[in-house]
Each structure stands twice: as structure tokens, then as C-alpha cells.
Amino acid sequence: MGEVALLNVEKKFGETQVVHNMSLVVQDGEFLVLVGPSGCGKSTTLRMIAGLEELSAGNLFINKKLMNEVAPIDRGVAMVFQDYALYPHMTVFENLAFSLRLKKVEKEIIKQRVMEAATMLDLTEYLNxxxxxxSGGQRQRVAMGRAIVKKATVFLFDEPLSNLDAKLRSKMRVEIKKFHLKAKATTVYVTHDQLEAMTLADRLVVMRAGRIEQLGTPMDVFETPRTLFVATFIGSPGMNLFNCEVRKSGNDIHxxxxxxxxxxxxxxxxxxxVHDxxxxxxxxxPSDVFISSEDDGIDNGWxxxxxxxxxxxxxKNGLLTMSSGKKExxxxxxxxxxxxxxxxxxxxxxxxxxxxxxxxxxxxxxxxGQ
Ligand SMILES: Nc1ncnc2c1ncn2[C@@H]1O[C@H](COP(=O)(O)OP(=O)(O)OP(=O)(O)O)[C@@H](O)[C@H]1O
Ligand SMILES: [Mg+2]
Structure with a gap:
């Protein structure tokens, strides 16, 4: 069980407020992705859940228990950082075992859990x-393994794939999705890569300047962006925008x-x-603006x-920058x-x-009105 609830959470660094009145429930077993431009407060939000930053106001609950004052190690969360933060002088086995040794878990159980994680992540050949x-991908898996051995109920990922090349990124994206389907652990995943956001998320939170701009399934957010910001941020490239005026003429609305x-x-x-x-x-x-053909089913007036x-x-496709008059x-x-x-x-x-x-x-x- 791993429900995470933020209730009116705020974060200030000195006088600067970086998270504003954030309320959010991550359901048990859900894969929630936080996405938004650099500096919008994604990592800060994740670090508050992990207990690495204190809340300036509001409450944080995990499994309905108030966590505000609970130490990171006692929260049942595991965090995977962007730079993996592996111990360079330790072997893969020792890296995986480290948190359990700290907790004085029995040797046999440590071995068993490390082997389980290593098998799940295809790391058994590299334990020494x-x-x-x-490689970068293998390190990334070790970082995930360290989270897995803790048997955490909540996984927190802060841009875990951003150091990898494009090919490895898409491979690891699939691995993470498979792992989630298998482990069904509640996951909060931060990225500014929208392909990752769209493909991994059960639900997406689009953040802007410390606030939730929209929360919904990837398709909801893509099909019905709540604001201009979301419309241009989600989708690659973003929506084309045109400044217009409405004119009524008879029954037609122009x-x-x-x-x-x-x-x-x-x-x-x-x-x-709209009104007149x-x-x-x-x-x-862009995919709804295309080179016209006789049989494309689009009204000639459009x-x-x-x-x-x-x-x-x-x-298999392509992008065209078009101009009509001065508008591109x-x-x-x-x-x-x-x-x-x-x-x-x-x-x-x-x-x-x-x-x-x-x-x-x-x-x-x-x-x-909604
Ligand atoms: N320890 C700190 N002291 C002061 N300001 C901070 C501190 N940590 C973060 N900030 C500020 O808080 C804001 C949010 O930072 P945060 O790291 O959460 O952004 P982010 O969304 O994760 O961005 P990125 O995509 O670049 O990682 C930024 O303006 C950042 O400069
Ligand atoms: Mg960040």
C-alpha cells in the first residue's frame, strides 16, 4: 500500500516561494509523472515527499499517516536520483546491499533481496x-536496484534517464514501465521529457512556476489542454496559435x-x-494542419x-515551417x-x-465553467 497525499503544501527558500498551495493524491500503485519547465518546482516537490526538504506549510501523508516530521529512512520511500549517486568504491553487490546493512538486516536476507533485485534488473553478471x-544503463539499473531492495512502497524518480543517450533512454523507459507493471509500487516520476511523460504516466501533473497547471491522463492533457501554457508545452512541437476575432454573420460564426x-x-x-x-x-x-488534397475530407473553406x-x-513523417503573410x-x-x-x-x-x-x-x- 502506498498512497501519497499532499495537502496545501507550500515551500519557501528564504523569501522565495517555489511551491504554492499544492494538493494532490497519488493513488496506491499509480504511476504519476510530474512534468514542467526547468525551475518549476518538480525536484523540490519530490524531495519534500522523500523527506529531504521540509514543508514550509501544509501536510504530507503516506498511507494516510502524517509524514511532516518523519525521517526519510522511516517513510517507506526510495528515491532514484538523476546522477544515480552510486558509491564508486563499492561493488554493485555492496551498493545494492548498503541500505539494508545500515538497517542491520540479517546477512542471509540481504543476500536474498540483492539477488532478487539483480535478477529482476539483469544485473547478476555484474555484482562484483x-x-x-x-555502462550508463547498467548504472541506472543499479540505482533502481537500490530502491527495490528496500521494498519501498513508494518510488520517487528524479529524471533518472537524462544522462543516457537516446537509444538507451527508450530502452530504459520500457524497463521502467515493465518494472512498474510487475512491482505495482506507487511511483512519482519527474521528467521534462514529454515522450517519457506521455508514455509512462497513468496521470500527468503539468507544473508551472510552483503550481499545478493541469492534472489528468496523458491523453486528456494532450486532447484537452486546460491552458495555453499546457497546449504549447505538451506535444512536440506544441500547438500553433493564431490571434483571432469572432464575427457572426447570419447563422455562420466566422x-x-x-x-x-x-x-x-x-x-x-x-x-x-464563442460570441460575436x-x-x-x-x-x-501541427498534425491537424496538412498539405491539402482533393479527398482529405476537409471543407474547402478551411x-x-x-x-x-x-x-x-x-x-516516416516530417515537419514543415509554413508561412502565410507574416505568420509562421x-x-x-x-x-x-x-x-x-x-x-x-x-x-x-x-x-x-x-x-x-x-x-x-x-x-x-x-x-x-467546469
Ligand atoms: N536549496 C535551495 N535554495 C534556494 N532555492 C532553491 C533551492 N532548491 C531549489 N531552489 C529554487 O527553487 C526553484 C525550483 O527548483 P526545482 O529544483 O524544484 O526545479 P525543477 O522543476 O526540478 O527544475 P529542473 O527541471 O531544472 O530540475 C528554482 O527556482 C530553484 O532555483
Ligand atoms: Mg529538478
């Missing part, structure tokens, strides 16, 4: 090596871009969110002319064939998937 003689590059009639599902003369920020993902400014082939935006196209630089093309905007934000509050109009 020192960390210097291991969305007019400020520099005049488009005048779209909104689908009725979106039209009902309202200023809105329209957001649309097509505009654009010029290819930059081509970024990614293999990104289109993601599938397939290996890319248009030429400078080519004039027609682009289809799939307005069924667009979002409308209030430019003042930056809130998605789908979320207002």
Missing part, C-alpha cells in the same frame, strides 16, 4: 564490478485571423463556445495558401515525400480538432 566499469490570413466558418461544436466580436486565441496541433519556409524530414506555423505531414523549400501549397486546417482560448485568462474555452 564497481560502477566505473558499468473566425478571422488578425492579419487576415484566414476567415473560417466554425464547426457548430466550436461556434457555441469576441477575441480568441485559436490553437491547432484551406489556405502557404509557403514552405523550412523542411525537417523525420523519417508548423505543419506535420506523414510520408517520406517532402515538398521543396519555397514551394507554394494549399493547407487544410482540421478545425474539428482545434481549440479556442481566452487570450486574457489563457484558459481553454472548453474548460471554462
Amino acid at each position: 564490478r564497481r560502477p566505473a566499469a558499468l 473566425l478571422i485571423e488578425e492579419s487576415g490570413i484566414f476567415n473560417f466558418v466554425l464547426p457548430s461544436s466550436k461556434g457555441q463556445l 466580436k469576441m477575441k480568441v486565441t485559436m490553437g491547432i496541433r 484551406k489556405i495558401a502557404g509557403k514552405v519556409e523550412l523542411v525537417e524530414p523525420l523519417g 506555423y508548423i505543419s506535420e505531414i506523414m510520408g517520406r515525400k517532402m515538398p521543396a523549400l519555397g514551394q507554394e501549397v494549399t493547407l487544410s486546417f482540421n478545425l474539428h480538432h482545434m481549440h479556442l482560448f481566452d487570450p486574457k485568462t489563457e484558459i481553454n474555452l472548453l474548460h471554462t
